[in-house]
Amino acid sequence: MIYNNLLNVYPRYMHLSVLVDRDKPELYNRYYEAIHNRNAKMDNYVQHIDAGFDLFVPNDQQMMTGVSKINFGIRCSAKIIERNCHEYNTGYYLHPRSSIINTPLRLANSTGIIDSGYRGNIIGAFDNFQNLHVVNQFDRIVQICAPGLIPIFVELVEREEDLGRETARGGGGFGSTGV
Structure with a gap:
């Protein structure tokens, strides 16, 4: 099992739960396949795991000059699992993929920091x-990375409750807690 293999090699890993907007079956299927392939690869090549988990652009986006936002149509929660069976909720990062260099786009805040209690859309x-x-549907321009770039096990969840209990942070983002 992947969990055991990861903890045999690494002292900790991040468990990322991903909830995909069910109103977008093509997007759901794309994530289902990507998560299945990633986890199968991890089971076979536990020594060489990709640092980030790529996110898919859910539909074609026309990006005008200046700042534009892309709603990736997913919500996530994350926790760190340690070898000693200790686990705790954690924040994580949204980083640009290296291929973004081939576009005129840059992540406006350099690195997105997602708090452990955030449950809104990424x-x-x-x-x-x-x-x-124009950013095309299913392009991958950002990735989720764990603190310290530790390995990430990804689970596709079916219900909002599977992301964990409701938090005080909720779904507010981009400066919602003040400047």
Whole structure:
């Protein structure tokens, strides 16, 4: 089992629960396949695990000059699992993929920091340095990374309750807690 293999090699890993908007079956299927392939690869190549989990753009996006946001149509929660069976909720990071260099886009806040209690949709804000840039459905321009770039096991969950209990942080983002 992947959990045991990870803890045999690493002292800890991040368990990322992903809830995909069920109103978007193509997006759900894309994540289902990506998560299945990632976890199967981890089971066979536990020594060389990708640092990030790629997110898919849910539909074509026209990005105008300046700052534009992409709602990735997923919500997540994460916890750290340690070898000693200790586990705790954790925040995580939204980083640009290296391939973003081939676009006029840059993540507007450099790195997105997602608090452990955030349960809203994952949204990226991007600076566009062209008049118009189109991002295609299912392009992968950002990735979720764990603190310390520890391995990530990804689970596709079916219900909001599977993300954990309601938190005080909830779904507010992008400065909702003040400046």
